Amino acid sequence: MARYSNGESVLSRLARLFEAFGPETRSSTVSELSERTGIPLPTVSRMVAELVERGWLQRDADRRVWIGVRMWEMVSRAAPMRELSRTAVPFMTELHARIGQHVHLGVREGHEVLIIEQLSAPVAVRSAVSTASRLPLHASAPGLVLLAHAPADVQEAVLAEPLRGYTPHTVTDPRALRTVLSRVRRAGAAYCPGLIDPVATSIAVPLRAADGQVMAALSVVLPNTESATAMVPAVRAAGVRICRALADRRVSELAVISEDPRPLRTGTL
Structure with a gap:
C-alpha cells in the first residue's frame, strides 16, 4: 500500500x-x-x-x-443492518403513529449505541438524536438494553471506564450500574426518565434474532411525565412483533458492527 x-x-x-x-x-x-x-x-x-x-x-x-x-x-447498498431496518420500520411506523413521539432503532458499535433508523414529529419532545447519532451505553435506554445483553468482557470494559453523569438520574457508579443491568435483563425492558435530559423519558426493549441473540434495541423518547409509563406495553408489543418478523425472515446480523470503542459523541436523549 x-x-x-x-x-x-x-x-x-x-x-x-x-x-x-x-x-x-x-x-x-x-x-x-x-x-x-x-x-x-x-x-x-x-x-x-x-x-x-x-x-x-x-x-x-x-x-x-x-x-x-x-x-x-x-x-446504502452494502449496509450490514439493511435487512434489520427493512424488517423493523413498518412496526416502528405503527408505533410512531400511536405515540406521536421519537422512535429509534439502535445497534451496539463498540461502547456506543448507533442509531440506524429514526421516526419523529415536529411536536415531539426535544431530542438531538437522529439517524447515525451515537449514544452512551450506560446513560440511554437502548444503551442499557444492549449493554445488559452484551458479552461479559464488553460489560466489564464499559464498567471500568469513567461513566459520565448527564443529570442527577444518570447512574455513574459501577456497582449500581450492575444492578440496573440485572434489572433490565429481568424486566426485558429499560425505563429511563431523565437519564440524559431532564425533560425526556426513554423506553427500550431488546430485539432478538432467530437464534435468541439480542441484535438491536427498539426505543422511544417521550416527555418526562407520569403518563410515560403507560407507553411501556406499546413498546413491548412492537418489539415482540419485530422479533417475530426477524425470525420469519431469518435475519441474523449481529448488533455489533465494530468492537473498536470510539470517543462518545452523544446527543440529547
Missing part, C-alpha cells in the same frame, strides 16, 4: 478525512478539514478534488465539502 514520507498509508489519511464528517460537522471547507485531520492543506486539497470527481464528496456553491451521493449509494 502506498505510504507518505511519514509512514502513514494513503488509506489511513482517507479514513481520517471521512471521519472528520459527523452528525454536527456535515460540511467543511478544505482548510477546516486540514485543521481537523492534521493533514497538510495541499494534500487535503488534492484528495478532496479527486474524491469530488469520483462523487464520493461534493462541493456546494460556497465551496463547502459534503459527503457525496456516490458514497451514500455505496454504503
Whole structure:
C-alpha cells in the first residue's frame, strides 16, 4: 500500500478525512478539514478534488465539502443492518403513529449505541438524536438494553471506564450500574426518565434474532411525565412483533458492527 514520507498509508489519511464528517460537522471547507485531520492543506486539497470527481464528496456553491451521493449509494447498498431496518420500520411506523413521539432503532458499535433508523414529529419532545447519532451505553435506554445483553468482557470494559453523569438520574457508579443491568435483563425492558435530559423519558426493549441473540434495541423518547409509563406495553408489543418478523425472515446480523470503542459523541436523549 502506498505510504507518505511519514509512514502513514494513503488509506489511513482517507479514513481520517471521512471521519472528520459527523452528525454536527456535515460540511467543511478544505482548510477546516486540514485543521481537523492534521493533514497538510495541499494534500487535503488534492484528495478532496479527486474524491469530488469520483462523487464520493461534493462541493456546494460556497465551496463547502459534503459527503457525496456516490458514497451514500455505496454504503446504502452494502449496509450490514439493511435487512434489520427493512424488517423493523413498518412496526416502528405503527408505533410512531400511536405515540406521536421519537422512535429509534439502535445497534451496539463498540461502547456506543448507533442509531440506524429514526421516526419523529415536529411536536415531539426535544431530542438531538437522529439517524447515525451515537449514544452512551450506560446513560440511554437502548444503551442499557444492549449493554445488559452484551458479552461479559464488553460489560466489564464499559464498567471500568469513567461513566459520565448527564443529570442527577444518570447512574455513574459501577456497582449500581450492575444492578440496573440485572434489572433490565429481568424486566426485558429499560425505563429511563431523565437519564440524559431532564425533560425526556426513554423506553427500550431488546430485539432478538432467530437464534435468541439480542441484535438491536427498539426505543422511544417521550416527555418526562407520569403518563410515560403507560407507553411501556406499546413498546413491548412492537418489539415482540419485530422479533417475530426477524425470525420469519431469518435475519441474523449481529448488533455489533465494530468492537473498536470510539470517543462518545452523544446527543440529547
